[in-house]
Amino acid sequence: MDLVSAINKRHSVRHYKEKPVPRRIVRQVIAAGKDAVPLRPGIDIRWHVVWDGGTVTRRLEGQTRTYGVFTTVPHYVIAISRERPGYMENLGFCMEQLILAATDLNLGTCWIGGMFSEAQMSEFVPDLDQDERIVAITPLGYPSTSPTATIAQQLLYWSDDRLGARKPVSEIASQHIWTVPWTGDDKTLDEILEQTRLAPSWDNTQPWRFIVDDRWVIATVDHTPPRGNLHENRPYYRLDGGIAMCHFYLAAQARRWMGYWLIPEDAEIKMLRDRYTIPLTYDVLGIFPIAAHR
Numbered sequence: 642m643d644l645v646s647a648i649n650k651r652h653s654v655r656h657y658k659e660k661p662v663p664r665r666i667v668r669q670v671i672a673a674g675k676d677a678v679p680l681r682p683g684i685d686i687r688w689h690v691v692w693d694g695g696t697v698t699r700r701l702e703g704q705t706r707t708y709g710v711f712t713t714v715p716h717y718v719i720a721i722s723r724e725r726p727g728y729m730e731n732l733g734f735c736m737e738q739l740i741l742a743a744t745d746l747n748l749g750t751c752w753i754g755g756m757f758s759e760a761q762m763s764e765f766v767p768d769l770d771q772d773e774r775i776v777a778i779t780p781l782g783y784p785s786t787s788p789t790a791t792i793a794q795q796l797l798y799w800s801d802d803r804l805g806a807r808k809p810v811s812e813i814a815s816q817h818i819w820t821v822p823w824t825g826d827d828k829t830l831d832e833i834l835e836q837t838r839l840a841p842s843w844d845n846t847q848p849w850r851f852i853v854d855d856r857w858v859i860a861t862v863d864h865t866p867p868r869g870n871l872h873e874n875r876p877y878y879r880l881d882g883g884i885a886m887c888h889f890y891l892a893a894q895a896r897r898w899m900g901y902w903l904i905p906e907d908a909e910i911k912m913l914r915d916r917y918t919i920p921l922t923y924d925v926l927g928i929f930p931i932a933a934h935r
C-alpha cells in the first residue's frame with residue numbers, strides 16, 4: 642500500500658454512504674494496523690471492529706461536540722493499547738498507519754480521541770483487560786458524496802477555519818535552536834517536513850515542534866492547554882505527537898532516508914533541553930538520526 646501518497650489525500654470524513662465495506666477490505670485495513678511499524682516496540686495494541694456502526698454513533702452523540710457529528714457510519718475501529726510508558730504516542734504512530742492504509746483503499750476515516758468516555762466505549766469491547774486502554778476510535782466507510790455531506794463539511798471548516806488549515810513548516814520546525822525557525826535549506830528534509838505538517842491532530846491544534854540539527858531531528862510536543870489535550874488523565878497531545886512522527890517517518894522512508902525514531906532516556910532529555918533551549922512546557926518524544934543524509 643502507498644501510505645505516503647495517502648498522506649496528501651487523507652482528511653477527516655464525518656459523513657458516509659450507508660453501504661457496508663466488504664469484510665475482505667476491512668480485514669486489509671486491520672492487517673495494516675497489525676503490521677504497523679511501532680514507535681515503541683513491545684507495547685501490545687489490538688484493533689476491534691464494530692460492524693454495526695450505528696450502535697457506536699448513538700453512543701457518541703453529545704460527546705464529540707458539534708464538530709464531531711457523524712452520520713450513517715457503517716463500521717468503527719476501536720484502538721486498544723496496553724498502558725505502558727509511551728503508549729499514547731505509540732498508538733498514534735501505529736493507528737495513523739492504519740488510517741493511511743484505509744485512505745489508500747479509498748475509505749474514509751476520522752480520528753476520535755479524548756472526546757468519549759472509556760467506560761461507555763468498553764461496552765463494545767467486552768474482553769478489555771484491566772491494563773488495556775481504549776485510546777481512540779475511527780469510523781470506517783465510503784465517504785458520502787451527497788450535496789448535504791459536502792455542505793456540512795464546508796460549514797464545519799467555515800465555522801472553525803482552524804480545522805482544515807495547517808501551520809507553515811517554519812512554525813513547526815526550528816533550526817538548531819528553539820527560537821530559530823526552519824529556513825528550508827535542505828530540499829529533501831523540507832519535503833519530509835511538508836508531509837509532517839499535514840498530520841491530523843485533536844481540534845487541529847498541531848501541538849508538535851521539530852528541531853533540526855545536522856545530526857538529528859528532535860520531536861517535541863506542547864502540553865500546555867489548550868494544545869495539551871488531557872482527558873481522563875491521559876496525555877492526548879502525545880497521541881498527536883505520535884501521529885506527526887509517523888508522517889515524518891513514512892515521508893523519510895519514501896525518500897530513502899532510512900532511519901528510525903530513537904526514544905531518549907531522562908538524562909538525554911535533560912541534555913537536549915539544555916542544548917536546544919527546549920521549554921519545559923514541551924515533552925521530548927524522540928530523536929531521528931539524519932547525519933548520513935546531510
Ligand SMILES: Cc1cc2nc3c(=O)[nH]c(=O)nc-3n(C[C@H](O)[C@H](O)[C@H](O)COP(=O)(O)O)c2cc1C
Nearest residue numbers: 652653708709752753754756804841842843844845
Ligand atoms: C487525537 C485526535 C482526536 C480527534 N477527535 C475528534 C473528534 O472527537 N471529533 C471530530 O469530529 N474530529 C476529531 N479529530 C479530527 C480533527 O479535528 C482533524 O484531524 C483536524 O481538524 C484536521 O483536519 P483533517 O483531519 O481533515 O486534516 C481528532 C483528531 C485527532 C488526531
